[in-house]
Amino acid sequence: MHRRRWAILGVLMLSLLIVVLDNSILNVAIKTISTPAPTGLGATQSELEWAINSYTLVFAGLLFSAGLLGDRLGRKKVLLGGIAVFGAGSALAAFSGSPGELIAFRAVMGLGAAFVMPATLAVLMNVFEREEQPKAIGIWAGGVGLAIAIGPITGGLLLDHFWWGSVFLVNVPIVLLAIALMLWLVPDSRDPAPGRIDPVGVVLSVVGLVLLVYGIIKGGELADFTDVTVLATIGAGLAVLVAFVVHEKRSDHPSLDVTYFRDKVFSAAIAAIALVFFALMGVTFFSVFYTQSVRGYSPLQTGLLMLPLAVAQLVFAPRARLLVDRFGNRATTTAGMAVVAAMLAAFATLDADTPIWLLEVIFFLMGAGMAHIMTPVSVVIMQALPREKAGSASALSNTFRQVGGALGIAVLGSVLSTAYRNGIEDELGALPAGLRHTAGESIEATLGVADRLGPRGGELVGPAHDAFLHAMHVTALWGAGIAVIGVVVVALFLPGRTPDRRTGDREQELVPAAE
Incomplete structure (x- = not known):
């Protein structure tokens, strides 16, 4: 047991914070980035989806190898290198001159983040003994909630006072602090028999x-x-x-040991993570346009409106293990997934004049549901494999989380885009053909064209809001349907209690953490 384990956990959470913070900050900035220069970059909806997905796809694609490199070279070295690359990518993204540059530099950030994420959980599993691991993982998962809470509000504050690039530049001082603390506190560890790349x-x-x-x-x-x-x-x-x-x-x-998936419990836990992030990432993508474009809230107000989602995760993630102890993994996770599905369906009831407190209730309950999925599922995944394979288990968990999120943005973003274009195209008949296609891409594109047309464009605002709301309702129901699949998967395959399979001689094989 490492004597400085709780201080080390704090440093690991800071590293995790910047990786998660970046995506949650970006959520409130996407509308600003879609605004024409000089305010934003004039990014289309598909370019916005790529700005998010270039990060997540590089992240997901390299996590396996990053976990193996951590096991082979030492997790501390890999963690330091990953954070440095992430910081450099953040600085470059802040000064992007076009959507294409932003997409490329976001990919660099994804490269760095791929080496940070698995190393944090692998170090955690190495410095905590088995009986403390669920508590530590709960706090670690709560750190994700903290980042989700801080991100939108920080992004809103920055966008109220600075240019859009500030949402990336803010990562740089946090990176420098994390590197200094890591050099001082975090022990190195590695797998005695690491795999080949x-x-x-x-x-x-x-x-x-x-x-x-x-x-x-x-x-x-x-x-x-x-x-x-x-x-x-x-x-x-x-x-x-x-x-x-x-x-x-x-x-x-x-790089992906498919034999792990012969274990139904492991497969169900991985599927649960992928499905919940599929639904969640798609929803946060359209909810920003709902609050800013339809309801007229500023980026900072939007960040504050998303606070209940994060607060609920922060409050419930460390406590979810208490429900698991009492009711088991299956009941806790199934209930959490059912709540998430119900809240996604609730988005289909929101309108242009729905009392805003209803949105707050939806966000809070969604966060509570997620907390009761992420904590038990993370414990199941990490304890399903031998301790020396912690890097691989973490990489698999995070890969499927990122792939689920990327596909959620792609699929639900495309559902939103298709439903919106179908809803608005009849109203765009009077526009020239080229402008008609551009105006139909998203609500921001329609409102941008309406603004350029002056008084004549005012007639497009109401139909744009109506078309977006209809598209949001359709998209929310798709997301709810995906979450229902998750309910079925975890109800059928997760165990009532966490299986205890990492016992025996395999525990002794781990290289001890250096003091």
């Missing part, structure tokens, strides 16, 4: 995911999923992902 697997997974997500986003942009380009890209992505799975099964050093 699997470059073919990494390339196949990244290429497959990028093709799949590109096809989904393109389908939403065109509002036509039967387009040959869309179908060919999605098909190619799925084919490459099948090739990835076949390669991993045959490889003697796979």
